[in-house]
Amino acid sequence: MLIHGAIIARELGIPCVNGISNAVNAICDGDYLTVEVTLGLLLLAYQILN
Numbered sequence: 001m002l003i004h005g006a007i008i009a010r011e012l013g014i015p016c017v018n019g020i021s022n023a024v025n026a027i028c029d030g031d032y033l034t035v036e037v038t039l040g041l042l043l044l045a046y047q048i049l050n
Contacts, residue, residue: 003018006018017035018024019043023042027044031044032045033045
């Protein structure tokens, strides 16, 4: 199966994350994410509110 986002990212030389369908349930507006492309990890750190 070809994923269009992955093909475009490859052509542009930018990282692309796919296959993490459950992540949309855990990520909220304002959350900080770190994408570790060499290890294939998406790290979620919640925003600290004052």
